[in-house]
Amino acid sequence: MTIWVIAGLLGLATGLRIGWALVHKQTMVSTAMIVALGSLALVAALNWHPLTLLLDTALHWPNISVALSQVALIGCAAGSCVMITTVASDRRPAVTRRIALAQYSVAASIAVVSLVLFFTGGQQQEVSPEQYLVRNLEPGRASLPWLLPLLYVMLVLTLVSWAGMRYSNRGRRGRALFVFTLGIGLIVLASAFLLIRAAGTTRLVGVGTAATLLGCAMFVVAVGSLLPAVQDWFGAQRELRMIGTLQSELERRQPVVGIGVRPRGPLMFQVAERMSQISDALFLEAGGGGIARTDDVDVPQAAPAQQAQAIAAWLFAGRDGENRAQGAENGDSDEPTGDAAFPGPEWLRRPDGYSDREWILEIARQYSKLDRAAASGPRR
Numbered sequence: 358m359t360i361w362v363i364a365g366l367l368g369l370a371t372g373l374r375i376g377w378a379l380v381h382k383q384t385m386v387s388t389a390m391i392v393a394l395g396s397l398a399l400v401a402a403l404n405w406h407p408l409t410l411l412l413d414t415a416l417h418w419p420n421i422s423v424a425l426s427q428v429a430l431i432g433c434a435a436g437s438c439v440m441i442t443t444v445a446s447d448r449r450p451a452v453t454r455r456i457a458l459a460q461y462s463v464a465a466s467i468a469v470v471s472l473v474l475f476f477t478g479g480q481q482q483e484v485s486p487e488q489y490l491v492r493n494l495e496p497g498r499a500s501l502p503w504l505l506p507l508l509y510v511m512l513v514l515t516l517v518s519w520a521g522m523r524y525s526n527r528g529r530r531g532r533a534l535f536v537f538t539l540g541i542g543l544i545v546l547a548s549a550f551l552l553i554r555a556a557g558t559t560r561l562v563g564v565g566t567a568a569t570l571l572g573c574a575m576f577v578v579a580v581g582s583l584l585p586a587v588q589d590w591f592g593a594q595r596e597l598r599m600i601g602t603l604q605s606e607l608e609r610r611q612p613v614v615g616i617g618v619r620p621r622g623p624l625m626f627q628v629a630e631r632m633s634q635i636s637d638a639l640f641l642e643a644g645g646g647g648i649a650r651t652d653d654v655d656v657p658q659a660a661p662a663q664q665a666q667a668i669a670a671w672l673f674a675g676r677d678g679e680n681r682a683q684g685a686e687n688g689d690s691d692e693p694t695g696d697a698a699f700p701g702p703e704w705l706r707r708p709d710g711y712s713d714r715e716w717i718l719e720i721a722r723q724y725s726k727l728d729r730a731a732a733s734g735p736r737r
Contacts, residue, residue, distance in 0.1 A: 360405050363572060366579035367398035373586050385443050385457050393436030394582055399429040401575050404486050404568075419483035424475040426486065427506045428468045430544075434513040435464030437541060441520040464509070471506045490564045494554045504552070511548040518542045529588045537581030543574030593624040597631075600721040602728050604631060606672065607638035614638045632717045639720075642672070643702050661708040661719060667700045669723035673731075 371394040378387040402408060409422040439457045446453050484492070494503065521538030525531050547570035554564065607614075614637045707716035 359572070360401055363575045363579060364398050364401035364405070366583065367394055367401055367575060370579050370582035371395045371398055373583070385454065386440055389436045389440035389443065389457070390582070391436070393433050393440060394578075396429040396432035396436060397575055397578060400426050400433065400571075403429065406485055409486060410483075413483055418476075419480050420486075420489050421475075423486050423489050424472055427471050427475075430510055431464050431468045431471070431506055433544075434510045434517075435461055437517045438513045441517050441524075445520055445524065467505060467509050474505075487564055487568055490551070490568075494551065494564065507548050507552045511545055511552060514541050514545045514548070518545060529592070530585060533581050533584040533588070535581075536584055537578055540574045540576070540578030540581055543570050543577060547571040547574060589625050593628045596628050596718060597624075599718060599725065600628075600631060600635060603669075603672070603721040603724045604635055606724075607635055607642070610675075611638040611641045614641065629714070632714055635717055635721075636713065639668070639705055640702075642675075643699065643705055661711060661716075662723070664704055664708060665716070665719040665723045667704055668720050669727055671699050672724060673727045 371391060374387060374390045374394060378384075378391065381387075403412070403422045403426045409420075412422045412425070413419050439460050442460070443453055443457060446456070448456075481489070481492075518538055518541050521534055521541060525535035525538060547567045550567040550570065551564070554567070614634045707713060711719070
């Protein structure tokens, strides 16, 4: 059951990468991630005993699932290495593509040699993958079919671990890369344990320890690969709640921009579309006639939060003014009406250091504060 949970998580991560590659432009990084995650999911699935027996029976060769697991692990190492070296490279795309093809070629050569040596070693009694490792990694029986792929996997994934730690940061993608790198490091450790046993040292580690480490590594890699999607979903939900109040107000005041239309597609796309419509509505609102202007504070001297607060106060005052006007027409209020003070069109420009998304979120945050303060204030 545990191995299928791990295989399912890795399969889900692979599917998300495939979906991302289909929606966006296919790149070497996305292809490498698909190869790495798909290969690791295959390693997990091939260690399920019923599937092992099914493959052995269908292909008429006992323990062939172990050889396929070796090939899949080599593919995982190659894909991870191509991914991290492509991200870290500052060379031209043509040069980076040739380097990636060279890496895949080396991995394919090692995989072919490992398969050839596996088949030339003859058939053995059919056993579980772990028992097969125990028998074939005993002193005096370890040979090139094990040493060659283990050395390749350990050396390549050590490079991946070093580069992953170097490029990890506190951002969303940086945190996911850090978790992914931890999983890769556990695979390096498991490979080192098997290599030590293959070299003839059986007292330090056992196959069970290496298998447990490999299972933990696959789980951590799956979590690290799924983490960006999970963070994006929760982040999009939070941003939708944050811009909801401002969106509703601008939808009422500027329906021409179509803010009321709910775009379809991934949640992050919906958030981006609504922010774009909010930005259009803000500039339409600022371009209306009869808007007074106050130049008490110079924009270059205003902090971004103060600039956003001025925009939010202008929008909020305009809402209150319209409500009072409607009340006066109905005879429900004797309060005078008037135009809301507009700080100036240059105040709508995003400050330096802010992206368009961050600027809309800051305005929405300040507007929500004013709305909550008005809602919690004393009622007459």
